[in-house]
Amino acid sequence: xxxxxxxxxxxxxxxxxxxxxxxxxxxxxxxxxxxxxxxxxxxxxxxxxxxxxxxxxxxxxxxxxxxxxxxxxxxxxxxxxxxxxxxxxxxxxxxxxxxxxxxxxxxxxxxxxx
Amino acid sequence: xxxxxxxxxxxxxxxxxxxxxxxxxxxxxxxxxxxxxxxxxxxxxxxxxxxxxxxxxxxxxxxxxxxxxxxxxxxxxxxxxxxxxxxxxxxxxxxxxxxxxxxxxxxxxxxxxxxxxxxxxxxxxxxxxxxxxxxxxxxxxxxxxxxxxxxxxxxxxxxxxxxxxxxxxxxxxxxxxxxxxxxxxxxxxxxxxxxxxxxxxxxxxxxxxxxxxxxxxxxxxxxxx
Ligand SMILES: Nc1nc2c(ncn2[C@@H]2O[C@H](COP(=O)(O)OP(=O)(O)OP(=O)(O)O)[C@@H](O)[C@H]2O)c(=O)[nH]1
Ligand SMILES: [Mg+2]
Ligand SMILES: [Zn+2]
Numbered sequence: 486x487x488x489x490x491x492x493x494x495x496x497x498x499x500x501x502x503x504x505x506x507x508x509x510x511x512x513x514x515x516x517x518x519x520x521x522x523x524x525x526x527x528x529x530x531x532x533x534x535x536x537x538x539x540x541x542x543x544x545x546x547x548x549x550x551x552x553x554x555x556x557x558x559x560x561x562x563x564x565x566x567x568x569x570x571x572x573x574x575x576x577x578x579x580x581x582x583x584x585x586x587x588x589x590x591x592x593x594x595x596x597x598x599x
Numbered sequence: 600x601x602x603x604x605x606x607x608x609x610x611x612x613x614x615x616x617x618x619x620x621x622x623x624x625x626x627x628x629x630x631x632x633x634x635x636x637x638x639x640x641x642x643x644x645x646x647x648x649x650x651x652x653x654x655x656x657x658x659x660x661x662x663x664x665x666x667x668x669x670x671x672x673x674x675x676x677x678x679x680x681x682x683x684x685x686x687x688x689x690x691x692x693x694x695x696x697x698x699x700x701x702x703x704x705x706x707x708x709x710x711x712x713x714x715x716x717x718x719x720x721x722x723x724x725x726x727x728x729x730x731x732x733x734x735x736x737x738x739x740x741x742x743x744x745x746x747x748x749x750x751x752x753x754x755x756x757x758x759x760x761x762x763x764x765x766x767x768x769x770x771x772x773x774x775x776x777x778x779x780x781x782x783x784x785x786x787x788x789x790x791x792x793x794x795x796x797x798x799x800x801x802x803x804x805x806x807x808x809x810x811x812x813x814x815x816x817x818x819x820x821x822x823x824x
Contacts, residue, residue, distance in 0.1 A: 487728060490694075490696065491728075498607070506603070509600075521753055522728065554753075572750050572787060573782070584753075584787075590612070591608060591609060592611060594605060595604070596602065596604050598602055599601045
């Protein structure tokens with residue numbers, strides 16, 4: 486729902502890094518997005534085509550690496566993914582759990598031409 | 600032509616986080632304790648703020664900053680209850696961000712207040728991503744929303760310090776399993792404070808007021824040194 490703000494932040498960040506590297510063009514942007522951060526790739530792509538126009542990043546391809554939400558039960562050590570229902574341990578039902586991954590939300594790298 | 604990969608590894612919303620940090624500093628310098636109240640639409644944020652203002656404004660000078668998509672209705676309610684209220688219209692945005700809050704903070708004499716309450720836009724997804732820089736974050740859940748919400752909106756339930764389950768006066772009429780809700784909340788956020796309350800009957804709210812008073816005192820003593 487807040488993909489416009491997110492897309493704008495991505496653009497600002499990559500333009501900043503590209504300028505520091507004297508890039509003439511940004512060709513690829515590598516994004517790492519955990520399953521738990523509610524961002525719709527297609528919406529980011531949609532806004533991207535509008536706001537990146539006439540910038541160094543206009544032709545850049547957005548590469549999303551999705552990271553699954555992985556949980557670990559602290560009672561029985563089971564490692565599991567969200568089954569779309571509840572966050573409790575599917576083996577023993579415990580609510581003593583730890584989130585191993587799924588909350589990532591960062592830009593990993595960009596490819597540029599100089 | 601030269602091709603090159605530049606490693607970045609930077610949070611996508613780091614610009615927002617940086618401004619949130621400067622808000623935190625502004626508030627600290629003014630010794631002003633602050634909470635960001637988040638919830639789905641209609642959970643009872645404004646009603647909670649009205650009650651809080653009525654109950655605490657004899658002792659605390661309260662500033663309310665109200666985020667809303669378009670109207671000033673909520674800010675009007677807060678000021679009718681006795682607070683100084685500022686409205687931020689987000690112009691369609693589904694959340695407040697640190698820049699919007701910063702604009703409101705810099706045009707206010709923060710030292711005139713003891714407690715800042717920010718009402719975020721009614722939404723269970725977006726506000727979780729945009730840190731504002733308040734001292735603590737509060738989530739108001741409500742009985743009619745259903746007991747499965749922590750499971751469906753884990754990011755929101757993970758990032759908060761205090762959860763109020765509001766509208767417990769409706770428990771007799773709604774199929775809501777409080778223990779299931781509590782267990783889901785604890786799984787995601789073991790350290791969170793959890794309170795059952797009704798802003799209609801007032802049940803439970805004295806704990807919230809006490810907590811706020813304590814936080815205000817604590818923040819003041821921390822900021823002074
Ligand atoms: N039964 C019951 N109703 C409540 C309670 N608290 C609030 N309400 C009602 O819930 C409705 C919505 O309350 P608001 O305080 O406006 O909710 P809000 O979260 O500020 O809503 P938005 O700002 O529009 O997102 C109002 O009709 C309130 O009177 C409660 O504890 N019990
Ligand atoms: Mg409201
Ligand atoms: Zn288990």
